Amino acid sequence: MADSIDIAAGKTTQLVPGRQWAYWQVAGWIALIIALVALPATASGYVLFMATLVAINVIATVGLNITVGYAGLLSIGHSAFIGVGAYASALMAIHLGTPLLLNVMVGSAAAFLVGLVFGAPSLRIKGVFLAIATLAAQYSLYFVFQQWTPVTGGDRGLSVPQVDILGMGDKGFYLLVVAVAVVLCIASRNLFRTRIGRAFIAVRERDYAAQVLGIDVVRTKLLAFGLGAAYAGVAGGLMGAFLRIVNPDQFTLLASVFFLAAVVVGGQASLLGSLLGATFMTLMPEMLRATMEVLGPPLGATDVAGFLSPLREVIFGAMIVGFLYFEPRGLAGLVERVRALATRS
Amino acid sequence: MPPLLTIDRVSLAFGGVNALTDVAASVADGDITAIIGPNGAGKTSLFNITSGFYKPASGTVMFDGKDLLPLPAHARPKLGIARTFQNIALFAGLSVLENIKLGAHAQLKANAGTASLYLGPAAREERDVTAHIENNILGFLNLSEIRHRAVGGLPYGVQKRIELARALVMQPRLLMLDEPFAGMNANERLQMATYIRRCVTESRTTVLLIDHNMETVLGLSSHVVVLNFGKVIAAGTPDHVRTHSGVIDAYLGAA
Incomplete structure (x- = not known):
């Protein structure tokens, strides 16, 4: 018995570098927020557009990571929940003319409720089978978006009135989205400091042991689904107001796979992972395009645009498989490795 | 003082196999009660009924005067029931x-x-x-x-x-330990026994534990229930159980 304690104690000597790392971490987050707030002062319209898109995708990815990463409930219907938020919020803006934040909250609440309904299969099935059940959410909600023409505008969708935040135009919208993203990231982090977040992880790892600790597995799974969908709803409401259009093509299976890829590539059950994954997945096509525009012509590929779209999907697929195989903890896992190397030396 | 936990005529079957047949046992408040028996005797099944994983075909389980069986597993810890598992169930x-x-x-x-x-x-x-x-x-x-x-x-x-x-965090009234000594050497067993005894003396916890190692358990507990093939073959003080002919047969495999 005494031996085992000594072994354990020997490995805790890295506690001090760990604390230094914690300070670096806080400093890093503060620097990031300052950079985000300062960005509009210098950035071009294009950069601002991409930055806003990244922030919206971060919100959706943080949500999906709660469901998939922390609670272990595989969902490939996430974009449908984004759609619920987008339509609900757009309809409020069009018919009631209510302020954006209220619309987004209503959109989030609508997505939460729809998420609870489609989360119900998770009570009985797990893993791949659950993923297939969430396809039902994807397809049935897409069907509603597309066919309920009097309300959703069918294939043509809804055109959303412009919002001007504090008379600052695109910059104001960007700052609002960043503020919402920061608040929701902090909220998700807080969740995992308490019994609620611990219960998600407990249910993911051993549901029988969770029960004898007093965790209601049914409620916990539904909550994980609902919360993930609520984050998606916020992202949807902001997305609609940002792009000023909401139509079914934004909420396809491919879009759901995009967010799942963001979670896997970024790092499951990690806030940093959600941030890195969403940023990487949003910017990757752009980086790819830039690279191809430089490399393409010398290599004899004149039709860069035609080449790009299939290449993008090949790279998406390769990234997911590559990360699952070589680093299941994703980009956040790579960061963790670098940290371990840095603190060891 | 009435027993904290009373298991009465509990039967449980998996398909055609009778895991437990008319099992009765009681756990006195503030004591250490042990359930012993060979592998497959139904010890863990009895724990799983008390935790709420299995529903017995018949019988009752009363905890502090309340019927446990209608309660789902996750509602039972609130009453003050905690347990550990034979194969450690931590969250890695x-x-x-x-x-x-x-x-x-x-x-x-x-x-x-x-x-x-x-x-x-x-x-x-x-x-x-x-x-x-x-x-x-x-x-x-x-x-x-x-x-x-x-x-x-x-x-x-x-x-x-x-x-x-x-x-222990929830300061349980009933602490159920499924093979707390499994896979331990003599030294570790001694240490664990000390921890368990201190839970009872210092926190007034009632302990119900399972083991198949007779010697450790007999020295620790004040009441012992012996299961074999899903039936109670003996119950009483360690001394009573140690000399009980049925128990000796079950452990030594005599016919």
């Missing part, structure tokens, strides 16, 4: 401290709203439970040094202690 992805904190889940009150704000009551209860664990649990079970480590790579004996710690 969480640190030692977080694993132990999970033991307090039923007593904490934060909901998704207050938890995501992490202000006021949610933050306070989290601080309180951390302080409770640091002051009363970690030192007691010699876990202070490793509180921030992931449980995944820790030695077996340490994991057993962490699981005990997790069960």
Whole structure:
């Protein structure tokens, strides 16, 4: 018995570098927020557009990571929940003319409720089978978006009135989205400091042991689904107001796979992972395009645009498989490795 | 004083196999009761009924005067019932401290709203439970040094202690330990027995434990129930059980 304690104690000597790392971490987050707030002062319209898109995708990815990463409930219907938020919020803006934040909250609440309904299969099935059940959410909600023409505008969708935040135009919208993203990231982090977040992880790892600790597995799974969908709803409401259009093509299976890829590539059950994954997945096509525009012509590929779209999907697929195989903890896992190397030396 | 836990004429079958037949046992308040018996005797099945994983075909299980059987598994810890598992059931992805904190889940009150704000009551209860664990649990079970480590790579004996710690956080009235001595050497067994005895004397916890190692258990408990092939073949004081002919037969395999 005494031996085992000594072994354990020997490995805790890295506690001090760990604390230094914690300070670096806080400093890093503060620097990031300052950079985000300062960005509009210098950035071009294009950069601002991409930055806003990244922030919206971060919100959706943080949500999906709660469901998939922390609670272990595989969902490939996430974009449908984004759609619920987008339509609900757009309809409020069009018919009631209510302020954006209220619309987004209503959109989030609508997505939460729809998420609870489609989360119900998770009570009985797990893993791949659950993923297939969430396809039902994807397809049935897409069907509603597309066919309920009097309300959703069918294939043509809804055109959303412009919002001007504090008379600052695109910059104001960007700052609002960043503020919402920061608040929701902090909220998700807080969740995992308490019994609620611990219960998600407990249910993911051993549901029988969770029960004898007093965790209601049914409620916990539904909550994980609902919360993930609520984050998606916020992202949807902001997305609609940002792009000023909401139509079914934004909420396809491919879009759901995009967010799942963001979670896997970024790092499951990690806030940093959600941030890195969403940023990487949003910017990757752009980086790819830039690279191809430089490399393409010398290599004899004149039709860069035609080449790009299939290449993008090949790279998406390769990234997911590559990360699952070589680093299941994703980009956040790579960061963790670098940290371990840095603190060891 | 009435028994804390009363199991009465409980029968359980899996398909055609009778796992338990008319089992009756009672656990006296403030004592250590042991269930012993050879492998497959139905000891863990009895635990799983008490935890709420299995529903018996017949019989009753009363805890402190309340009928346990209609309650779902997750509602039972609130009454003060905690347990450990034969194959350690810790959460590998969480640190030692977080694993132990999970033991307090039923007593904490934060909901998704207050938890995501992490202000006021949610933050306070989290601080309180951390302080409770640091002051009363970690030192007691010699876990202070490793509180921030992931449980995944820790030695077996340490994991057993962490699981005990997790069960103790809620200050249970009934602590059910499924083979707390399994896979331990003599030294570790002695240490674990000391921890268990101290739970009873210092925290007035009632302990119900399973083992198939007669010697450790007979020295520790004041009441012993012997199961074989799903039936109670003897019950009483350690001395009574030790000399009971049916028990000797079951353990030595005599016909």
